[in-house]
Amino acid sequence: MSHADLCYLTLAEMGRRIGSRELSPPELTQAHLARIDALDGQLHAYITVTAERALADSRAAEDEITRAGPRGPLHGIPIALKDLYDTAGIRTTAHSLVFIARVPAQDASAAAGLREAGTVLLGKLSMHEFAIGGPDEEGPFPPARNPWDLERIPGGSSSGSGAALAAGLCSGALGSDTGGSIRGPASLCGIVGLKPTYGLVSRYGVIPLSWTLDHAGPMARTVEDTAILLQAIVGHDPRDKASAEVPVPDYRAALAESPAGLRVGVPWSYLENLPEVDAETFAVFKTAVDDLSKLGARVAAIDIPYVEHVEAIGTVILAAEAYAFHEPNLRERLADYGRPFRRRVLLAALRSAADYVQALRARGRFCRAMQAVISDFDLIAMPTGPQPAETFAEVSGCAESADFVHPHLQRHRPALDLRPLRLH
Amino acid sequence: MPDESQHQDDAETVAQVCLLLTRAGLKLSAEEILDLVPLYRRECAMLDRLREMVEPGDELSLTFRAAPREHGWDT
Helix, strand or coil, X not given: CCHHHHHCCCHHHHHHHHHCCCCCHHHHXXXXXXXXXXXXXXXXXXXXXXXXXXXXXXXXHHHHHHHHCCXXXXXXXXXXXXXXXXXXXXXXXXXXXXXXXXXXXXXXXXXXXXXXXCCEEEEEECCCHHHCCCCCCXXXXXXXXXXXXXXXXXXXXXXXXXXXXXXXXXXXXXXXXXCCCCHHHHHXXXXXXXXXCCCCECXXXXXXXXXXXXXXXXXXXXXXXXXXXXXXXXXXXXXXCCCCCCCCCCHHHHCCXXXXXXXXXXXXXXXXXXXXXXXHHHHHHHHHXXXXXXXXXXXXXXXXXXXXHHHHHHXXXXXXXXXXXXXXXXXXXXXXXXXXXXXXHHHHHHCCHHHHHHHHHHHHHHHHHHHHHHCCCCEECCCCCCCCCCEHHHHCCCCCCCCCCHHHHHCCCCEEEXXXXXXX | CCCHHHHHHHHHHHHHHHXXXXXXXXXXXXXXHHHHXXXXXXXXXXXXXXXXXXXXXXXXXXXXXXXXXXXXXXX
């Protein structure tokens, strides 16, 4: 098999072949490292490639599998982490000059979960600085590019995670989602990204952006692969005060359930009245909803309450909490932050504490109203965003275009982006 | 013909932004301050609409510390 063929296997299939000794972890790791070496000079998906450690870990995985069998479906699988997950002994920068030399002493809980599952860490992935803003050509590392078209953005802020998966430079990744940062790049790179329910995955050791909105979550090329990754990173963690103590189901087994009878709500009137929705994007979405209907799902129209306010609520809360985290460094090292970050976060310095409180009150009102609307549904279906990936020239110095991620975010409900494209 | 009241309004907004940045201990270039002004105006309008949305009796939604259950937690 060529390196490309190996690297585009699903994570589930890699695990199966490793378990049956048809594929070895070192062979798989070397294929990924060779592909990174060949392609990442153009893609810039990685900030740090941990090649030596990855090869050593892959050999250790092979020894253990030979001796005692695989720990599970992730044993020996090469993965990568957004560069805001702390990794013991490996530089973790959040793609910022501010943290350029920061080397954590221990792993983030989610990173530790993947390590304990036997994964092989290929390296740390590019992102928007501190998970906010946009691609910044003047930052300490070049911004990741979209493998489908290098002139276009891969979305953000988990830009490197989306680009690396779409290009076959890793087989699974972790991203983080505060205002769409997993779902956006998943959508624009044609992969799968899951923002789990708030509190399901520990954020301990994940550099914060906004404490009441941050979510850690998996990204992969298929839903099954995403479920496998999720299984390894969920669970109560007292070190994250928002971590929930709830039973953990078997996510992979749940994929076998039929969608027949699922109650699906779609905010048709909202989507149809937005002038910026791209016709092709909308057509793909309608086809997906039709497919759900054909599989037996019951689709009905809903209206999202306060929809004109939802993005504002998120913007105020997110920037205020981000500003609180960065305030000392903004005063002392303002020039070390990139322009896209400053444009978004400095606005919080111009608002009052009362503005933040009003946004929190508005969020409560929205949550109650939305709960009443969707209590009769199992899921709400929407496109992740209204437009295909923009070019770097189009987003230069500005935030990326609007998206539809906020209604799911404010309610702390899970949200999954599914790829509309085929990879080969 | 430039509108004088608009100039006055612009000057007051710039002064307000400068004051708030100074109070926050932030030293920005003139270019960056002017870059923030239209964003600040947009924010002010957005915040006015948010204030209209809330009603007496609306409480904070912090959702921090094991709050998912009250916000419709399910697995």
